[in-house]
Each structure stands twice: as structure tokens, then as C-alpha cells.
Amino acid sequence: MARQEKKKDVVIVGLGWTGSIAGIELAQEGLDIVALERGHDQDTVPNFEYPQQIDELKYGVRLKMMQKPSQQTVTVRRNDGETALPYRSLGSFLPGNGVGGAGTHWNGLNWRPQEVELKLRSHVRDNWGEQIIPEGMNLRDYPVSYDELEPFFTQFEKVAGISGYAGNLNGEIREGGNPFEGWRSEDFPMPPLPTTYDSAKFQEAAKAMGYHPFPASAGIASTAYVNPYGMQMGPCNFCGFCERYGCYQYSKSSPQTAILGALKRMPNFEYRTGSEVLRVELAEDGKTATGVTYWDEAAQEEVFQPADIVILSSYQLNNVHLMLLSGLGEAYNPLTGEGTLGKNYAYQMNGGVSMFFKDAEFNPFVGHGANGMVIDDFSISQNDFGAEGFIGGSYWRAGTFNGQPIRNMPLPKGTPSWGAGWKEGIGEWYGHAMSIGSHGSHMSYANNHLDLDPTYTDRHGRPLMRMTFNWQDNDLKMNQFMKSKMEPLAASMNPDIMQAGFKNIGAQYDVRPYQTTHNTGGHIMAENAREGAVNRYSQTFKAHNVFAMGAGNFVQNTQYNPTGLVGGLAYHTVHAIRTQYLSNPRPLV
């Protein structure tokens, strides 16, 4: 028999970015809230303190802040015919663990989607016709528009403390900003950060080619800042231990720096760590949830936590897994197209060019996770899909973000990987290389989906989630297009040596190298229960008192890092709960 805890108004599953947003906004309504976090507690002090945090082996390589596969993981196969095998050690993606979630150790590249990305099917239909959509691509519009989300993007950016320069302020295009971005009702909360040498070189070359460089929008403080919850940030010192690390000095935007300090002071909020939610419990009629059952790590027992509202904010992969295990919808069947859970899983299609300059000093260790200059000249809104033969786009960025030598040691092709030649190579080239990255969209396909694995189980005996995923021609073509455009730009910078790394047509998904932790879809938003798992307010169609936040809502992935859209959708959802749901709990329309 599970132990039973006192009933709460709201139970939050996972205390990362979206869980923290739900926590503070609903706590402001006076609701009694508990957040259950499977990982450990952690905060700037004492956990991210200097110098202990400046440890590449522990955090960058052994990944001590991340989800441990021994606790939770997925299985992976590249097509329905293959046997899925466990993702035993982390590689391709690094889900977060512990208070703050991946929001603690992200890079801070904070983006809004372009307007057309939220209505991409319509954009394609209106400009080229639906016949250009490749067979098997589940191209969709979001059931919310950019204009509806704009106030919530702004709200998230103010809370998170984002630095940048608006390129489109209420429709006015401003020199030096991104002319292709969606309109902003206000400028960024903080001005852009200073520009490092590599980004300045890229900026100059891009300008000379007629492109429109602008500073990356960064969840990294450029000045002293106080956010709407009264949380304080101080300017980043380009410590170069940003991605995969907690910030030791209140400069990186994270749940800790932006929300949790204020939230923990609220008497109606409580959080419990070492509390891994195992399933959402449904009422007998199956139409609402009664609460969640979790594993209490300290007591080593199952606990039932009753609640009136359940917020799933455990990251895309964990949300979909919990929903599959709890019957919060039917699993997607790629053959019939029926079922919604696990549908439209998508990822990110990236590539880049490395350049070596014998005489340049880049000091690669001087940087932050969201450093750099960017161009959006090959973004989704700019590409002629009909002429180029793909649907998608990417943003390009150059900016140092870490010079940590175990992982960041670019060497010219042909340099031996060991021995005297390798040692000579690292001495010759460390600090003299820079790169431009292409960060591209990834569409959704019937072939790429999530369900429960038939063989492998977790430590609680629950089936692991199974990921069926491979690269598809459409996105690979987009990637090759970027290569053809980026190489001339890189060559114009006159490096001594340059080399491109873009996946080719036919590339197979490899789980080993890190790619991104931008896993999307699986509980997508839709107008109706036949097509998606949640509605425009992230409310599940199955149980109206369950809301599922995060990138699982994405109908396909955008060309950008996901968190700006994740944060905007989270504020959109909590706004609907506050203004529409609490007074009359029901399915929202």
C-alpha cells in the first residue's frame, strides 16, 4: 500500500524551467502547491560555487548534473524494423536532473520562433502548394499564433533576463537587430553582451556578403538586472564554463537565478527532492486525474500525492513517458496514423564549418553559452522551399563558448588522433580556430515516434520509452543547402585551413556524439483529440485537470533552440489556468 500525503491544490512533476514557472504563477493565486523533483536539490550557493564548478571532467565529460541512465533512459532504434537498444550512457542528448532541470546547465540561447514557423503548413500551402510536402512528413500548424503568444514571450524574457537588441520593435525594423524576427512589443530587458573576436570576424564577413548580422539573444546577463519577481542578476564574466555547468555568479538565466529564490519564500509552495513520479492516477471515469504516485527515494517507498491539478513539467521525454504509462491518451501508430502519444517526435539538424587561422588569437576559453553574432538570412521565412526542394531553415552563429580542452580541441583534418603528430597539432592549433554553426529545423514524420519498449524496463519495473528516430532526406537537404551557402562565406574570411561538417543524404542517426538536448513533440498541441494529445493551453484532451508543458507540445521543431517557445507556451498555459480554468475547471476551448 502506498503511503498517502495530504491533498494539494496543485502537484508539479519536475522542477525545471516549466515547473518553476507553473509554481510561481499558480502560487500567486494562493493555491497550495507541491513540486516533486526526482533529482537532488541544488542552488548557486553552495552547489555551483567557484572553483569547484570549474571542473571539465566532472561536469563536462562525466555529466554529473545530468539524468543518470541507471535511473531513467530510453531505447533507440532508427526504424520500425530494427530492435531498439538502450541509450546506456549519455551522448546525443543530455536531459537534466535535479532542481532547475536542464535550465540550470543550458547554454542560454533564447529564441522566439518566427511567425511562419507557427503556421508552417499554411505557409507552405499558400506559397507553393501542399504537393511539395514530402510523403510521410506530418507538417502542421500550431493551434496558437505568434500574435497570441507575443505577450508571453515578452514575459518569459523579462523573467529569464535576456540580453539582446530588438530588430523588429512593434513592426519597425531596426539596424543592427534581426530584421527577420517576429515583432516585439518591447526591447530586450538587457542590452547585448560584448562581441568576441571570432564573432566580430564573422559579423564583418557576413556584412560584406550582404547578410544581416545581429547579436545572439542570450539568457546571460550583460548588466545588473532585477526581474519582475525581484530576483537579481549580475553581468557575466565570460567564464567559459557555461553549457553543462551551473553559473557560479548569478549571471546565467536559470530557474535558480530567475524564479526559485522568490518561489521558495512563498508559504503555500513546497518542493520535495528525491521524488520520482511513476504515474498519474486517473479517476474511475478516466476523465480527470486524482493525483500522482511517486517514489520517495529517502523512504524507499511509493507515495500517493492527491491533487486537484497535475502539471507535467518533467521535460519532453519524461512527460511523454509518464503519459504513455498513465494512459493519458493512446500511443501513436505510424501505420494507421491513429493515437497521439509519441506522435511527431522531432530533433534538430545542425552542421558547421571550422576555420583555422595560424596568426589569430581567439582565446576560446573567453566566452559564454550564448555568445556570438548570428544571421537569419537562411531562416525558414527566407527560404524558397519550392525552388530549393526542402522545407526548413537554420540560423548561423559564431561565438566562443568554451575552450575546455578535453572536448573542445578542433584540429585540421589529417592531424593524427594520437602520438607525436597529435601533440604537435594541439600545440599549434589550440586557440587559433573558430567555427560557424548552422542550427537548423527538424520536421516531424510518421517514421519518427515514441512508444513503450517491449523488452527493457527501469528500476521500478516500468517499460522504458522507445524512440524510433532517423534523419530524413528533407532535413538533410536543408543541411546540404546550408553547407553550400556557408562555405563561400567562410572562404571569404581567408582562413589558412577550413573544413565543413554537415551530415550528408543517407546519414544514419548515431547516439554517441552530443548533438542537442532539443527533443520535441510526442504530446503535441492540436485543435482536437484525434490529432494531438493537448489543446492550445497544453491541457490534455484525456483529463482536463492535467497540463503538459515543455517542448513535447511542439508540432514540429523550429530552427531555433526551444526554450524561448517553451517558456512562452508555459506562460500562455498558466495564464489560461489563472483566468479561465480555476473559476470553472473544464476542458478549455
Place this chain on the structure above:
Amino acid sequence: MTDLPGYPSRRSFLKATAAGAALSGLALPASAQQTPKPVSLDDYQREYLNADEWAFIMAATARLIPSEGDGPGALEARVPVFIDRQLASDYGTADDWYMEGPHDASAEPARGWQTPLNPAEVYRQAIPAFNAWCQETHGAAFAELSPEQQDASLTSLQNGDVALAGEVREFWGLLLSNTKEGYFADPQYGGNHGMQSWVYIGFPGARAAYREWPERHNVKYPLGPVSISGERA
């Protein structure tokens, strides 16, 4: 308040930082230390590796990052100590990894780690197998071969020309990455002795404070490294 050379000025930090509590993040050891002289590699007390394995690791890492030329070799950096300690740690035993069966050790490499063995076990099983191959091919265990034969053997291992069981297929990749980790990781893990590898390439280690540096374009950063424990070089 005295400012340590090379560290961010505590006063300017105080002014620039919104939250005073961050100051505790800069509690540096009052006196910078010189690296103490460690026990010789021959007298080192091993935590995981046995004598034969140790002889192999000493010989192999010495070829992977040789002493000749500029910069330290793996032995000067004490990489073997690093590897021994890592294998004795929760990394060696793969505590964080999902190790439940069934295992398909013959799966193609792109499917990731699929052997039932943990890294420590991979070393334990692969070293004798590789030594046996060296014996058969070159007439002696790896550590006894000439440097040229050793390089040729490692090249065969790298190219997959040494027939190893599927369970230890990851051995080459592990050996090479663990060697480089030991070369570049903070010295607290036993390798990168005296931060010599950081000095060699120009990485300032745990300094991690460069507020004035982003806009100093094309100027080489002048200060040497510090370690987490406050050593300098």
C-alpha cells in the same frame, strides 16, 4: 582587501555583481601553492590496475602522448595515475549507466555502448587479449615491444585489425579518450601533473573570469593556469 594577481579584482567584482552572496564563489586559497612532488610512477600505489595492466597502461599512454617534442608526454602528466583512479571510481563501474540486459555487444557502433561490461571490466579483459595479439604478431607483450612495434600495434588496434571480442570492442576508444582526459583534466584527478598540458596549449584552467577580455581582439591572454585547488603554473 588585496587582489590576487590574475584573479578578477574582488573590489570590481563586488561592484559589478548584483548578488553579494556570489562573493563566496571567490574564496580562493590565501596562498597559491606550488605543486608538491608526487611519488614516482614506479612507487605509486595502484587502486584498480594489476601489475601487468599497469605495465601496459604505462607503455601505451607513453606512445599515445609521447614525451618527445614540445609539451609534456602522458608519463610526465601522470596519465596512468588518472586512468587507474578513474577505473576505481564510479566511472569504472558505470554506476550512472543503464547496464540491464539483454545486451547486443555486436550492434553497430552508432548504437552506442552495448557491451555488458563496464569500463573497468573492458580494460581487464582487453589488455590480456591485446597482449596476446602482440605476442603472436610481434613476439612479445605490448610493454616489451620497441616503440616502433608499439606504434604499429596501436595502429592495428585503432583500425580494428586486432580481433577482439565484441564485448571489448570499445577498448581503443576508451583508452584514447581516457588518456586525453588524464592529460587535460584538473590535476585533482591524478593526471595533468603541474598543469603542464594547460601551460603547453595556453589554457588558463580554472581562472574562469575574463570580464575585460571579450573585446581585446586578437590579443593573446597572458596569464598561466590555476587549478581548482589553487596551484599555479
